[in-house]
Amino acid sequence: MVPMFGEEVACLVFARAWVNREKGITQVIAQMDESLAKETPESHHAHGTLLQLIAECLKDKVQQVTTKAFILVEAYIGSLQKFKNMNPKSEVSNTEKMLI
Numbered sequence: 001m002v003p004m005f006g007e008e009v010a011c012l013v014f015a016r017a018w019v020n021r022e023k024g025i026t027q028v029i030a031q032m033d034e035s036l037a038k039e040t041p042e043s044h045h046a047h048g049t050l051l052q053l054i055a056e057c058l059k060d061k062v063q064q065v066t067t068k069a070f071i072l073v074e075a076y077i078g079s080l081q082k083f084k085n086m087n088p089k090s091e092v093s094n095t096e097k098m099l100i
Contacts, residue, residue: 001049004035013053018062025057025068029075036079050076 001010005028012024028050036046054076057069 021065
């Protein structure tokens with residue numbers, strides 16, 4: 001996650017205070033298109049990293065963080081469609097597995 005979004009965002013996403021976690025998710029959403037558009041060795045792991053982050057955020061006990069996680073899911077799907085990286089069979093099934 002640090003190579004994609006930086007140390008500051010990673011610290012915010014996993015902070016103890018829920019307000020900081022919410023800010024971190026907002027920053028991930030803002031930087032997502034840029035991170036997924038890069039053609040670097042780290043970008044190959046971007047999708048797995050984002051799916052793990054989404055799973056962690058959806059497990060959060062604070063409603064505001066969970067709500068922001070759903071916005072993150074919508075932004076991720078929008079990015080996949082924008083960059084034409086969405087394979088309906090694999091991405092949807094991976095997302096379904098994550099949510100179960």
